[in-house]
Structure formats: C-alpha cells, structure tokens
Amino acid sequence: DAKTTQPPSMDCAEGRAANLPCNHSTISGNEYVYWYRQIHSQGPQYIIHGLKNNETNEMASLIITEDRKSSTLILPHATLRDTAVYYCIVFRANQAGTALIFGKGTTLSVSS
C-alpha cells in the first residue's frame, strides 16, 4: 500500500473546525483514503473513507483533491473528546486478507 505523510501534531480550540491534512502522492487508482482515530488506551475507531469524491458523515468530512494526491479530514466543531491520534491510511478495500498499515498519525489536541 502507498505511504502517507501527516504532521505529527496539531492544536485546535474547542468549537472550532479541525482540519487534518494528509499527503498520499503515490496512491493508486484503486486505493481508498481511510481515516481512523485512536483515543488514548482504546482501539482505533473508523471515521470515514473515500475514493475520489468528497464524503461526509456524522463524524467528519473528507475532502480529496482532484489529483487524489492529498486529502483533508475536517472535524467541523471539535470538542475535547476529539483529542486523539488521527491516522490517514490508503488501502485497497475489498482485497481479502489485507490489513490496514498504520503510519505515525497526527496527534490532535483540542483545548478549551
């Protein structure tokens, strides 16, 4: 799977939007962009994924550039409970037997 590059840490004020960038310049045409987060001492939690169109769910929005070489995860109104490590992963979904490979992620700190 292609590798991703994320900033090691970011800060965000509570109630503001958190915009987490990810570069994946070597992504293949059949690879999706997945975002997971890990709150301290818990297992990773799925947030959202997309192929080339922007996606939105109850947790977040995912904006993927037209060339698919980068993306941004948006938490529209960050809360203290959003403090976590956020992982951007490119992945061939539906490929049996393939596991997610995690990079170092971005540690998001939300403060009041």
Add this chain to the structure above:
Amino acid sequence: SAVISQKPSRDICQRGTSLTIQCQVDSQVTMMFWYRQQPGQSLTLIATANQGSEATYESGFVIDKFPISRPNLTFSTLTVSNMSPEDSSIYLCSVNLGGEQYFGPGTRLTVT
C-alpha cells in the same frame, strides 16, 4: 458492524513466561489480524490469521515467539512466548468486515 472482545484486558507478567490473549468476534470472518502497539508508538501488524490454515507473519515476527490459533470463524488466540520487557505493549485483534476494519479494545501487557 463487528463487536470484538479481548481477554485479558491487561496483565502483568514475569519475564520468561508466556501469555495467551483471546479474541472473540460477534460475526463470522475469514481473516483476523493481530497488531502490537509499543508505548508511544503506532500500530504494527504482527500477523494475519485465516481459519483453518497457518497464520502469515509480517517481517520481524515469527511463529515461535507469537503462535496464533484460529479454530473457528469467530475466535483467535495470540500467545506471547518467553516474554521479555521489550514485549510490553498493547496487543490488538482486528477484523475486516464489509470493507471496514474493526478493532478490539486491546490487551495491555506489562512484562517485569
């Protein structure tokens, strides 16, 4: 979705001993994955376990150290053998279901 439970949730073990971690899933899945997360680090894939066949190990992990069983489609065990303090980590099991990867809560292992 899939709900995954792990036992034990945590343990403190003496060096040279072995610990077996259990993973139970509420759905039948073909593949189960085992990860290790060392203190302050990201998740590293240990192996992929397919029901009815031998597990496939990632580079740096061997069957003698981390034997895995996969007796049916909802259960797996990972044994950490002949433990040393370097094995102190969180061990997580994971499954891929419907294109999404789900994680257990993890087993926090401390080796003294």
